[in-house]
Amino acid sequence: MTAEATLPATSTTPTVRQVWTRARGIALAVVLILAGAVAMAAVRSTARHGELDPRSADPYGSRAVAQLLADRGVSTRVVTTLSEARAAAGPDTTLLVAVPDLLTGRQQTQLHQATAASGGRTVLIAAGSPSVERLAPGVTADPATSAGSTLAPACTLPEARRAGSADTGGVRYTTTRLDADSCYPSERLATLLRIPETSGDGDTVVLGAPDILFNDRLDKQGNASLALQLLGSRPHLVWYLPSLSDTSVTDTGDRKNFLDLLPSGWLWGTLQLFIAAALTAVWRARRFGPLVPEKLPVAIRASETTEGRARLYRKADARDRAAAALRSTTRTRLAPLVGIPVTQAHTPETLLPALSAHLSQDGQALHSLLFGPPPGDDAALITLTDQLDALEREVRRP
Helix, strand or coil: CCCCCCCCCECCCCCHHHHHHHHHHHHHHHHHHHHHHHHHHHHHHHHCCCCCCCCCCCCCCCHHHHHHHHHCCCEEEEECCHHHHHHHCCCCEEEEECCHHHCCHHHHHHHHHHHCCCCCEEEEECCCCCHHHHHCCCEEECCCCECCCEECCCCCCHHHHHHCCEECCECCEEECCCCCEEEEEECCEEEEEEEECCCCCCEEEEECCCHHHCHHHCCCCCHHHHHHHHHCCCCEEEEECCCCCCHHHHHCCCCCCHHHHCCHHHHHHHHHHHHHHHHHHHHHCCCCCCCECCCCCCCCCHHHHHHHHHHHHHHCCCHHHHHHHHHHHHHHHHHHHCCCCHHHCCCHHHHHHHHHHHHCCCHHHHHHHHHCCCCCCHHHHHHHHHHHHHHHHHHHCC
16 A cells, blocks of 8 residues: 655744754843842842941941940940830930831831930931931931032031031931031031930931941041040940841831842842843744745655554554544545545445445445444454455456
8 A cells, every 4th residue: 555745844933952042142141140140249248247237347337436435435235126226215325226217117106206205316327218207207318319428517516516527428318497407418418417306305316328337437537536426425325226037027017028128229220131131032032923834855755654654553552543544545546446436435325335336245344344443453453454455456456
């Protein structure tokens, strides 16, 4: 038996290898960007280890300030929870809040209630909006920050006048309080504010940048003098380092998540990278159209195609499909030999009577051979093939 060779359709869908070849440049760029981000984060975390911690001797720590205060009889105690900070507020205590923006709105309100009439001093370091509005009502942070540069006092506050120029800068503030001291202005906005309590001797100092407290900046300009005067006005200094593990954070649903702790620059940078990656993907994309048939570079013999298809049928144990293909091909070739149109070759009522008249055989046997059930095993399939070949030879015999 022979079968005509057919030209299979060739798919234009790219293979996995082709997709990897096209995308490996983009993948490499993404890996390099991620590796660079991790490296920068690691370097930054190492350089800023112990930032504003009075126990840290790192460049961005504040151990030098604590030691100088200790030489002047001022004790320094570090607290990490809101309850400890509120309990420490008093007329003989200076409460320094290192990172006010880490506090939730509820924590900020509770801290202000504890310090508003305590008679002591509260020092807020680089408080942004809206944290400064809760901790120091009447004070507003300007969205644009100033560069960390040396500024002159330009105010009548005794501590500032004695210290002289200092590395303040950072966040700039405005206030509606007429009794406030506005010092170290940058473009006419203060980077240091002192707001006295409405009753009592307490006050709140808002400092726009932490530079004057860093170990490696303490000996510059009047930084040391200003830091010692601001933090040494009371015999006790409580250094509040807000912590995310503070149980008071979970009192409300206002707990900051990971995205809240990321600087806005990182979020905008990630968005820009995502947009750039999307545009690159659109630029490099290929439109996948319908399958396009193409001529094979070489002709395949019909016998090879038949043998290949037979092996596939055998591997899949598809005896039913193999038998159906053999019977269909045999019926298609027998119909013209007995005067039946090919369109009616698969109709038993038309093909079987014509074969019976041509061969003088029983129609029931022919029906079982040409339209019967599939064989049950390989031996039966081989027997069916032999019987079909014999039938075709007999019909072709003159």
